[in-house]
Amino acid sequence: MGNAPSTRVQDVLLVGCDNSGKTSIVKRLLGDETRTTTPTAGVNLKSVALDDRTPLQLWDVGGRQTLRQYWRDYARQARPVAIIFVIDAADPRRLAEASTAVPKRLNDPVLVGVPLLVLANKQDVAGAIRPTELGACRKLGGISDRASRCLGCSALRGDGIVDAIV
Ligand code: G3D
Secondary structure: OOOOOOOOOEEEEEEOOOOOOHHHHHHHHHOOOOOOOOOOOOEEEEEEOOOOOOOEEEEEEOOOHHHHHHHHHHHHHHOOOEEEEEEEOOOHHHHHHHHHHOHHHHHOHHHOOOOEEEEEEOOOOOOOOOHHHHOOOOOOOOOOOOOEEEEEOEOOOOEOHHHHHO
16 A cells, blocks of 8 residues: 555554454454454444554445445545555345445545445355456446555455555
8 A cells, every 4th residue: 555654543444244254354454363344334444554664544434335425535534645445245146236335435525536346255254356356446336436455355364455555
């Protein structure tokens, strides 16, 4: 997400459907090994320093349908430097849902041009959609208005998360 050292905390917004693994990813980044998660009701704010560079504040926002209307409010509070869009790659049925729910909320003025990292989570599951199959994010609602990368990870195994973010 950039190489310039900074002491200012940088805010990162984590979005995606419920059950995609957002909270598990945050736990991995925090070094929390517990497997259990509870659905995020509003937003969980967590600070994490992955290396000696910029500390990040992660905004893990609830992904349930009824909560998505609030993403815009959190985005306006966070003014994020990056957005992480988490996909449950093991559940192709919800890809369509994710690909409409997230892109339409990226249009907010405070999110214009903010770089997007798409994490195709649950790569440990046999048959999970590979990041390359997501067509460099083009299947995800035709997002083409910003820099974006699409990478695979597994919050369960801890693979691919830190590398994707630093
Ligand atoms: P959310 O915050 O996006 O709603 P969670 O998602 O982090 O709460 O995860 C939802 C469920 O997916 C959890 O299972 C969690 O353990 C599981 N999960 C998260 N990441 C992975 C992964 O990489 N691989 C696999 N196989 N499962 C994962 P439960 O059973 O607690 O609902």
